[in-house]
Amino acid sequence: MDEKNVHMHLKHNHLRPKICVSGAAETGHCGISALDQSKALGREVVRQGAILVTGATTGVPLWAAIGAKEEGGISIGLSPASTEAEHVNVYRLPLDYLDLIIFTGFGYSGRNLLLTRASDAVLIGCGRIGTLNELTIAFEDSKPIGVLQGEWETDEVIQNILEKGHRPNEKIIFDRDPKELVRKVLELVVKDKAELERVYENHDGVGGESGERIL
Numbered sequence: 001m002d003e004k005n006v007h008m009h010l011k012h013n014h015l016r017p018k019i020c021v022s023g024a025a026e027t028g029h030c031g032i033s034a035l036d037q038s039k040a041l042g043r044e045v046v047r048q049g050a051i052l053v054t055g056a057t058t059g060v061p062l063w064a065a066i067g068a069k070e071e072g073g074i075s076i077g078l079s080p081a082s083t084e085a086e087h088v089n090v091y092r093l094p095l096d097y098l099d100l101i102i103f104t105g106f107g108y109s110g111r112n113l114l115l116t117r118a119s120d121a122v123l124i125g126c127g128r129i130g131t132l133n134e135l136t137i138a139f140e141d142s143k144p145i146g147v148l149q150g151e152w153e154t155d156e157v158i159q160n161i162l163e164k165g166h167r168p169n170e171k172i173i174f175d176r177d178p179k180e181l182v183r184k185v186l187e188l189v190v191k192d193k194a195e196l197e198r199v200y201e202n203h204d205g206v207g208g209e210s211g212e213r214i215l
Helices: 003-009 034-047 060-070 084-089 107-117 129-140 154-165 178-202
Strands: 018-022 051-054 075-079 100-103 121-124 145-148 172-175
Touching: 018 034, 018 060, 018 107, 018 129, 018 178, 034 051, 034 060, 034 178, 051 060, 060 075, 075 107, 084 100, 107 129, 121 129, 121 154, 121 178, 129 145, 129 154, 145 154, 145 178, 154 172, 172 178
Parallel strands: 018 051, 018 121, 051 075, 075 100, 121 145, 145 172
Antiparallel strands: none
16 A cells, blocks of 8 residues: 555545544643654654544644644644634634634534544544543444554553453554554555445435435
8 A cells, every 4th residue: 555645545535534633632641752753643644645633632633733734734623612712712722733623612522522423543642531532432433543552551541441341343453653553544444435435436326315416
């Protein structure tokens, strides 16, 4: 697979992978390498042909967005706020490094659901309880999940949850290398999208109960 043009294996550009980077907004517990590794995740998402999606917040997601923009990529944020003013004045969240911010108005828990649903896969760096919330949503939705291992404890906590959760899942990948983690997760995403594209191209172009033609 050509890691720089992973989406080019698909004929329809709207199927270009959208990859969420999830992690702590406050990173004091994460160790000195966490932000650089988060930035590397964002860079690799773009280098390997995908679009970055984050929770439009500080910490790990912000640094992933910085990495994505340094590579000239597209970065989309989903905010817990209902307006730009609330995003800045109430939640005190950044506007920088995001090409588009969607203001969900559903707070953090509602935002987390929409964030993972809007993404084709979720990459997890150093996190806190909100990150675990996004993990379990992605798990229940059968999304590919990549867990970045590092000096933080989040990957160990997730390993423990999976071992004691009695629900095997072959779509969860652990790796210490951001480049390899993104590559492995994108392989799963593109496999699913290729099947979707095959189905899409073979239907008759008629959808909905009214039988309206799909243009």
